[in-house]
Amino acid sequence: MLYIHFIVNPISGKGKHVITHATLKTFFPADMFRIEVDYTEYKKHATELTKKAAANNPDYIVACGGDGTINEVASCLINTSIKLGIIPVGSGNGLSAHLQIPKNIEQALQLIITGQSTSIDVGKLNDKYFFSNMGVGIDAMIIRNYESSGRRTLLTYIKASLAASMEFKPQKTALSFKNKVVEENSFMLFISNSNEMGYNMSLTPKASLNDGMLDLITVPQLSFPEKLALGYYVLRNKVDKFKKAQHTLVDNLHIELPEKIFTDAQIDGEYHNLKTNSLKVSIIKHGLEVIIP
Incomplete structure (x- = not known):
């Protein structure tokens, strides 16, 4: 069973997206996937939530937000076996655009199931x-x-x-x-x-x-x-x-x-x-x- 942990920023973009545990269940059947969802409440909260989630060793951690949320989540996954998923619901969505991840939420969720993975370089500025x-x-x-x-x-x-x-x-x-x-x-x-x-x-x-x-x-x-x-x-x-x-x-x-x-x-x-x-x-x-x- 694939364990996928979602970190959702509810106010990303215009805050109009609706990514809930109930919504995710329709995409990820319970007999095939273990789904956990956390919601950020303040800046840097995604970092805290990701560290806690990573301690449970999920297969994927999926960042649902903009480039800032993605940065917080991805920064905790460098040089680990956990794969990063992205649901781009932010404003700019620069990284997801380069990776050609769909802006449509349903298509991006489907990609978590059907997509492949690749390794990318990471820039570092001091710490x-x-x-x-x-x-x-x-x-x-x-x-x-x-x-x-x-x-x-x-x-x-x-x-x-x-x-x-x-x-x-x-x-x-x-x-x-x-x-x-x-x-x-x-x-x-x-x-x-x-x-x-x-x-x-x-x-x-x-x-x-x-x-x-x-x-x-x-x-x-x-x-x-x-x-x-x-x-x-x-x-x-x-x-x-x-x-x-x-x-x-x-x-x-x-x-x-x-x-x-x-x-x-x-x-x-x-x-x-x-x-x-x-x-x-x-x-x-x-x-x-x-x-x-």
Whole structure:
């Protein structure tokens, strides 16, 4: 009998999805599946629930939510035999889009039964993990503005981006990778493991989840017209056409922000204030087993 444990964020997206134990029973017959369901009540609750569930050694733990919920669940399953399932009911759904997991709940649930599994790489930022992307600089300010708005829509994200582009001041940054050090006043510093940011937008459309590398995008200080041009290319998923955007593949990276004490960062679309100005970014190759079509 297959044991599947669901971690459900009831307010993901617009909070309109209905994933209940009764609903799940219709998909997973009791004579074939053992089903357990927990519901998150606050930020980081999914981490607590996943750790408790993992102690019972289920076959799958299924994250029902957005990229933030998925991050909390998946972070507890790295280098374990437990497979991650995803029911994407969030707003951006970047990781699930890369994995081509259906947005339709019934189709995504059916995938848990019929799908196969694959191993994907995991990004690590100091003691935290990311599966889709992370960023410092303007990227972090965008997410902070986005979260403080209280609404999670594409229009809200665009408004947050426009506000951040006017407010953000480039920060002195030293990047160490491939035996070299690059110093610049950084406007954008974005590191991606997947080819999706969410909302069908991408800065790294060629990124792979299992190539053992992370995609680094850096953009230095920009003039106002250049900011407008960058925004245009971002919306059209053609950042590679923007000449000041530098793209590099890395498997480890050290970031120093010498004029900062703490660092604002976004990790899988969630804002974090890190109590350090020194960041070590690395990759765990094939660190997570995920159910896919």
